[in-house]
Amino acid sequence: MSTARITVDREFTIGPVPRRLFGSFVEHMGRCVYSGIYEPGHATADENGFRQDVLDLTRELGATVIRYPGGNFVSGYDWEDGVGPVDQRPRRLDGAWHTVETNAFGLHEFVEWSKRAGTEVMEAVNLGTRGVDAARELVEYANHPGGTALSDRRIANGAKDPFDIKLWCLGNELDGPWQIGHKTATEYGRLAQEAAKAMKFVDPTIELVAVGSSGRSMPTFGSWEHEVLTHAYDEVDYVSMHAYYQEHDGDAESFLATGVDMDAFIEEVVSTVDGVKAAGKHSKRINLSFDEWNVWYQTGLDTDDQPHNVSKGWVEHPRLIEDQYNVTDAVVVGTFLNSLLRHGDRVHIANQAQLVNVIAPIRSEQGGPAWRQTIFWPFARMAALATGQILRTLVTSDRIDTAKYGDADLVDVSATYDEETGRLAFFLANRGLEEAADVELALRGFAGGRVTRAELLTVPEGGDRFTSNTEHAQDAVGLVPLTGVAVDGGTARLTLPALSWAVVELEVGRA
Template identity: 50%
Template sequence: MKGNLTLDAHATVGKVDPRLFGSFIEHVGRAVYHGIYQPDHPSADADGFRQDVIDLVKHLQVPIIRYPGGNFVSGFNWEDSVGPKDQRPRRLDLAWRSVETNQFGLHEFEAWAKKVNADTMMAVNLGTRGIDAARNLIEYTNFPRGTYYSDLRRQNGADQPFNIKTWCLGNEMDGPWQIGHKDATDYGKLANETSKALKWVDSSIETVACGSSALDMPTFGQWENTVLNIAYDNVDYLSLHRYYGNRDDDTPNYLAQNLDFDDFISGVVAMCDAIKARRHNKKQINLSMDEWNVWYHSNQQDDETAPWQEHPHLLEDIYNFEDAILVGSLLITLLKHADRVKIACLAQLVNVIAPIMTDDNGKAWAQSIFYPFMQASTMGRGTVLTPITSAETYSTKEFHTVSYLDSIGVLNDAGNQVTVFAVNKSLDTPMQLHVDAGTFDFKQVTGATQFAGYAPKQTAQDAAMHIAPNTKYTLDAPGLTIELPPLSWNTVQIAV
């Protein structure tokens, strides 16, 4: 089977915002407790943070992490999570029917984020709270000194401001499962006024308004139109959330779900631009895909988990190889939209639908989805080249025309190397991918890898998976040909 990718230095999608490779930590399950924070673990440092987890997170080079939710934030009183730990209240978390001890809070997260070289994307509670709590929070985190909340931060041990620059205006407020669920008009008004107040405290920040939490929400489209008509002038991004699963055990159809992802993004971009045109506004609203991943393996276990525990095992999907291949295609899709998707958060980072898992008394380990995300994050910074691809296609119950090939190229910031990412979706046939150099001068291959050779349902437990070199390539003017194994995620780096 043959495939083709044509690249042109003069045809570009846009510059990659590093935040495209963000992630997410929510107070749910073992994401925080026994995930990033476990003072009694052998690997814990002086702050109680698991060093084995820190080491794995650093491999991903995650530039920004959304916190503290998610559904959790709609019932979160931020004041509970600061000050002396022995004075912090235990609370019922209604979102996940758990007990929150508040032994890990804002200061602890900021300290941990610095250790993994990540910025914070702070979410504010627009469910049970609103403008007042939000303005007090940003005064606490971002104002230097001399006011009640800034001096309270200093009293609690942080003399310098946290300087959080990206703020989420609530979470999934279109969803009836959300504490404080609102209709689009009520949410739009609250988001608009909250964003104004936050920016009056710190004019350097950016804010993210909630878009539809899924493509199949009954209010999809109407929600975006109403919220942006109200808040367009005072927000910077609109959020999107999307999760996928293979509940019918139909692998070819499952691997085509990136087409749905692409349609979702394109549709929301069109809505934003229609409102911009109607308002005769020069400002462009960009997108924040601040929750995306595979999520379905743990659903039954979650339904059977007893409520009101501390850090119960929740949302602990154990990912297999076909999940990693789909995640690779979703990453390529995000890069294809790098001109408008500026922030994206793989949800989540540790234990909860995550690339990293921990054993309570053992080691942290990397799941299958860790590997394509790591390579996209570390190799995918720069300028995305407009992809022109061709390959054989197949059809499924949901998608009429599915290419076996997903591929894209990224030119690094120095302008001297192109990285090609490619997925072969065929379960049994290798693909000879020809990369047409176009206006580039391909000088030499500086690296080529493949993530391949595993059964679709195989997992990465017991360190069973790794990235391998790919030596099956040739430079053949005017380009390069490389063999993509069946069911594979591939990279090739080319000096230009």
């Protein structure tokens, strides 16, 4: 039996839980929009063509902010194509994913969908093929009350009230050679600076996210952020990060420890950002927007079960990267959420990519059902229960050895305390493939304790670590009660089965 001791102290906090940390992402890619969130004619569709089954699951997931419309898609997208009468919108070739975009769904539809989902809009502008004019004009169209050509055009298109979008991305992954309109750091830094100035001239209340590195392994990582912010530091509010992970060649131990890489990535970007702040003698602090993250099987699974990364022909909404997630993936996603939460003093925005069908917690079939993937559960519980203050965690744990990341804590954890409700929440993952872990929670500054929730995701009876939820077995993997949690004074004890993720919530008082 493995062991871990986790200590928290009421007075040792990281900061308030950023609600935007529990964001998602809707891109015009594959079946995320069409037959995902939008499918006129579906049995559950409303008068706007929005699938109510997917909307219900989105609300249950607890997503707070959703990035739109891309992603790689936005770098070749003209926003004007997605407004106005639907029957007059042009059909276009989307070079990013080699598909035909009908533009039946655009800005107005997404804003209305977001209202019904209860989510904030995080809008991206095209700084790939377009630039300053298109960006500032989109802000005017979306946010100006009326009395100008663009705001009156919005009103004529059916939206009397401004959309009042506060959060904007200044392009997407422009450090990547695969990106339409790929730029050097200097080219992008100057463009971002000027676009940001122009956008804030139109609406000074907006917040702007500059493009950071598309991954920690990018050859320009670090130098890209430094150069971009040397130009645009005063104009932007966040810098973005993107990261995807997968299991390679059956190396489950390294895969389960990929949260270690996420930790390092965040801390390195923070160091770079703060270095630019110091060198430039800036007064404000720029924080991080981890606006794409997830498990994504990019190599080795180009099969009928795991559809291709790019469409093989010019068709509408083909199946693209519809990864089917298993128990192992869910545990890993739980560790990513822990990493983001532990860094919540600097990571103020995060978006799991994507919401539906495309590497997503929710799956749907055209004309058929929608269901929760395994990775749905850690996200949904953390979005609901991680409230109040983030607590610092001191972990003394047995270790696992990995080929890629060295040794790592066997038990990974994050914790929050909400003084208003008196609830203390722990989010725990056992990375061990074979052994259960006895866990002791030392609760300093807290008195007593009553278990209000204890739930577990692990390998189901009769299954293995590759067990997934499918259209025909939608509840194969889910949350089950975690039994045996005991609280005695300032200590709680529990046992985590091998390869598991758990949430334990306690009602506590002040010691």
